[in-house]
Amino acid sequence: MSELAERAAKLDGCDPLQGRRDLFDLDDGVIYLDGNSLGALPRHVPARVADVLTRQWGRMRIRSWTEEGWWEAPERIGERIAPLIGAAPGHVVVGDSTSVNVFRAVVSALRMTPGRSEILFDATTFPTDGYIAASAARMTGATVRAVDPAEVAKSLTDDTAVVLLNHVDYRSGRLHDMGALTEAVHNAGARVVWDLSHSAGALPVDITGHNVDFAVGCTYKYLNGGPGAPAFFAVRPDLLPQLDQPLGGWCSHREPFAMDTEYVAAEGIAKARAGTPEIVSLLTLDAALDVWDGVDLHQLREKSLALTGFFEECVKELAPAARSVTPEIRGSQVSLSCVDAERVMGELVNRGVVGDHRPPDLLRFGFTPLYTRFADALRAAEILGEILA
Amino acid sequence: MSELAERAAKLDGCDPLQGRRDLFDLDDGVIYLDGNSLGALPRHVPARVADVLTRQWGRMRIRSWTEEGWWEAPERIGERIAPLIGAAPGHVVVGDSTSVNVFRAVVSALRMTPGRSEILFDATTFPTDGYIAASAARMTGATVRAVDPAEVAKSLTDDTAVVLLNHVDYRSGRLHDMGALTEAVHNAGARVVWDLSHSAGALPVDITGHNVDFAVGCTYKYLNGGPGAPAFFAVRPDLLPQLDQPLGGWCSHREPFAMDTEYVAAEGIAKARAGTPEIVSLLTLDAALDVWDGVDLHQLREKSLALTGFFEECVKELAPAARSVTPEIRGSQVSLSCVDAERVMGELVNRGVVGDHRPPDLLRFGFTPLYTRFADALRAAEILGEILA
Missing domain, CATH: 3.40.640.10 (Type I PLP-dependent aspartate aminotransferase-like (Major domain))
Structure with missing residues (x-):
């Protein structure tokens, strides 16, 4: 196991938010780093919306405006x-x-x-x-x-x-x-x-x-x-x-x-x-x-900064042809500049790493602290490195 | 069978739109005359929305903006x-x-x-x-x-x-x-x-x-x-x-x-x-x-006018204390003026006839031609008559 892989495993292991990931449908093996564009689906949502449609709209109809708090x-x-x-x-x-x-x-x-x-x-x-x-x-x-x-x-x-x-x-x-x-x-x-x-x-x-x-x-x-x-x-x-x-x-x-x-x-x-x-x-x-419910936003912030920083380290080591343009004082994303960015993002998506491209030269990756793992950050950098090599 | 009941049965029997009612969830015995405020649920909608949530959002995520035509x-x-x-x-x-x-x-x-x-x-x-x-x-x-x-x-x-x-x-x-x-x-x-x-x-x-x-x-x-x-x-x-x-x-x-x-x-x-x-x-x-899909809007209009006219006839005979204020040149609703309209609508709703009240003196009934039957119009007038008597 590489040093980066060891660190990723350790960071994921002691992540106080690790349980939150299970609340989301992320079982398809995709490394989803586009939650800054469209957040992932929480698993319980479809059943709740089904109730809104079938019972609240379907049966209670107009009464739901008052009785269901619409x-x-x-x-x-x-x-x-x-x-x-x-x-x-x-x-x-x-x-x-x-x-x-x-x-x-x-x-x-x-x-x-x-x-x-x-x-x-x-x-x-x-x-x-x-x-x-x-x-x-x-x-x-x-x-x-x-x-x-x-x-x-x-x-x-x-x-x-x-x-x-x-x-x-x-x-x-x-x-x-x-x-x-x-x-x-x-x-x-x-x-x-x-x-x-x-x-x-x-x-x-x-x-x-x-x-x-x-x-x-x-x-x-x-x-x-x-x-x-x-x-x-x-x-x-x-x-x-x-x-x-x-x-x-x-x-x-x-x-x-x-x-x-x-x-x-x-x-x-x-x-x-x-x-x-x-x-x-x-x-x-x-x-x-x-x-x-119950998320500590300071833990969220700590994880977010650790995640984006770790990703930048991985990119530096594994995909040095891409360069982070994200300042230290940041939200929860990392944007990398590289040549041929639109094609590179297309290949990343084909290989199961979903970020997005912003013209002309940016690869944009969102790190949603509720469900992104350090292992995801590492794997995304590895695949990016393979594409850029 | 009363003359009105016979006519209702006959009109429903030859209604070219009668099959449309089956597309809606109206199995609860309620006479729903509030489709002019909130239309009823088409039965197939929850399954379609479930697909939007679980597959389009849940699995395709950001790709649905292009691949699913969002x-x-x-x-x-x-x-x-x-x-x-x-x-x-x-x-x-x-x-x-x-x-x-x-x-x-x-x-x-x-x-x-x-x-x-x-x-x-x-x-x-x-x-x-x-x-x-x-x-x-x-x-x-x-x-x-x-x-x-x-x-x-x-x-x-x-x-x-x-x-x-x-x-x-x-x-x-x-x-x-x-x-x-x-x-x-x-x-x-x-x-x-x-x-x-x-x-x-x-x-x-x-x-x-x-x-x-x-x-x-x-x-x-x-x-x-x-x-x-x-x-x-x-x-x-x-x-x-x-x-x-x-x-x-x-x-x-x-x-x-x-x-x-x-x-x-x-x-x-x-x-x-x-x-x-x-x-x-x-x-x-x-x-x-x-x-x-496939609805003939002229048939829709014909039914709508027949329905609202039939309801007014029923009200005249069975609930004469209420008076239609809806002109001949009309949409697809009938508004009745009566004393104590808010309480009367409350009782109608309690007895399974859902319209709405508009202050001060109006009972408002929407006749959605896709799913309202002549028998519903008659039954609503009967119950209204019982309440007003």
């Missing part, structure tokens, strides 16, 4: 996500896509900063955030400017209304300093919106401790909520009373069943809802979140 | 809905809620009518449409005014930009004249947005024949797509090239996987998408739509 599901599931992102109870709601929630958050933030008209957005963020920021700007008469997170502090002006940032760079895996950036934005009198799509479930996030104004993020990556699972929206407690969002529909009304012609927003976080929630996707997510 | 599902399922609403192929997409799609349609329509600034909306529409119209107005500097559909023609002015109408009044069941109203709006130089939530699947709709600009609607009522199933958005073919919607995200980009920082809209109907679609809800709807 109506409150967006807030109730938000409450389950709150501790994973450090949100205050009662201040997270789930529904719509991340894109729609970015729109909701940016416009709401603009309305809290009257007299200011510039939106700064993370030039390295997943593109949808920039597209939506530009649309929000166009609709409100604001302007929009892309800045690298490292340049945010010096880019803030008296006219900056909102800064939209991604917690983790989806390409490089770089983790941004939520505390320092939020403080800089606040010192400039602006509001911040954090996109947590690549950090929720990947590491402990503390939006309350960092005084974050708004946070949004998807639930189908490290949270394993299922393909296209609905996104979350969180707001700082002291901002909730003045929250004035642009997509208030009947589900965010104070008295939805009064069917009033005049809109009066709900008092709680329900005011961030819009229309009827996609219940089947929502309750799929609800079931999937059970895998988080 | 990526194109919003357009592909839109194509299945197109014939049900008379849309041109390639001009319907499914995703997001009806509320979000109303926002998308109204703002897009405003952008097609520069120099005009008033939105008229149906004062009798389901409230979310009015809330969203008001929000769109506020964001664009437009004004908004509620008008009864009967007053639309005389309310149009040179400043009218958009008229948002509901095809069927959700309270009374009144069906509005799509052709005449659309023509009036066009003659005034404005754009029309029709909400088809209560007509799609209830009757043949012909948005192409009536030259409709935009149509939106939900899929969880007469289309039986499951609780909170995603909504559809349709645009007139000649307007698609200029469609400029406010929620363009990465999924409506021309080259989503180029991850470009600049937004360039897709060319086809995909340009009306936003973020990642809620795949589990979307594919639940996809499976559910199978019950429409």
Whole structure:
């Protein structure tokens, strides 16, 4: 057994999260390192969704809106996500896509900063955030400017209304300093919106401790909520009373069943809802979140850093033609630069190592600490080495 | 056997759609007349969704986006809905809620009518449409005014930009004249947005024949797509090239996987998408739509009118204390006015007749022609008569 194999075995053997892997369907021998794009299926989810379909929809039908808690599901599931992102109870709601929630958050933030008209957005963020920021700007008469997170502090002006940032760079895996950036934005009198799509479930996030104004993020990556699972929206407690969002529909009304012609927003976080929630996707997510019950997020973080570091060591030794571009301060992924990256990823997938390719030259590997083993990291590097050799 | 019972038996016996009922799980003896709120479960849906979860998500994981057609599902399922609403192929997409799609349609329509600034909306529409119209107005500097559909023609002015109408009044069941109203709006130089939530699947709709600009609607009522199933958005073919919607995200980009920082809209109907679609809800709807394969919508309409008319006859004879407020020109529901309507509906539900109550005085009964029998209409009226006696 090689030295790396011995270390992998030892690290897996003393992994306090090792039991979690059994909660997922990963029996097919694939080394799945794409949980940062679509998290794996928790085994118990299909049976739970079958109950939603056959009993709740099929038999109880319309009564499930009240008797099975469908109506409150967006807030109730938000409450389950709150501790994973450090949100205050009662201040997270789930529904719509991340894109729609970015729109909701940016416009709401603009309305809290009257007299200011510039939106700064993370030039390295997943593109949808920039597209939506530009649309929000166009609709409100604001302007929009892309800045690298490292340049945010010096880019803030008296006219900056909102800064939209991604917690983790989806390409490089770089983790941004939520505390320092939020403080800089606040010192400039602006509001911040954090996109947590690549950090929720990947590491402990503390939006309350960092005084974050708004946070949004998807639930189908490290949270394993299922393909296209609905996104979350969180707001700082002291901002909730003045929250004035642009997509208030009947589900965010104070008295939805009064069917009033005049809109009066709900008092709680329900005011961030819009229309009827996609219940089947929502309750799929609800079931999937059970895998988080009792997880210590600091153990999660420790394992994540150990895993990604170990993978880099393995790559250095076994696949030296690929080079990590992921900084030390990171989320839970490693991105490798190599020549002919698209073809290389195709061969990796053919050989049972699933990551993804981001143009032009990146191989991206997500290390979901709940189910990825150190042995997987080693084996992925070995196969990569064989392909690159 | 009473005369009404004899007629019910005869009508059910020669119903060309009678076989469709077997496609639904309605074995529990309940008389389900709330399909206008939540359509019943088609029996084959749970097995299809189980495959989505266990095989597509569980085993193929990320590959399903391409190999199982997840990526194109919003357009592909839109194509299945197109014939049900008379849309041109390639001009319907499914995703997001009806509320979000109303926002998308109204703002897009405003952008097609520069120099005009008033939105008229149906004062009798389901409230979310009015809330969203008001929000769109506020964001664009437009004004908004509620008008009864009967007053639309005389309310149009040179400043009218958009008229948002509901095809069927959700309270009374009144069906509005799509052709005449659309023509009036066009003659005034404005754009029309029709909400088809209560007509799609209830009757043949012909948005192409009536030259409709935009149509939106939900899929969880007469289309039986499951609780909170995603909504559809349709645009007139000649307007698609200029469609400029406010929620363009990465999924409506021309080259989503180029991850470009600049937004360039897709060319086809995909340009009306936003973020990642809620795949589990979307594919639940996809499976559910199978019950429409081969349905003749004119037979559907004939049965629907016969059913609602027969129910009114039964009520007149057996429950004369309730009075139909549904006009002859109607969707596929009957609304009865009676004293103490909320309590009466509660008793109906307790006795296995499920409709719903709309304040203050309405009992609302949906007659889904695919699965409601004339015998159900009679039995519902009998039980109502017993309660009111």
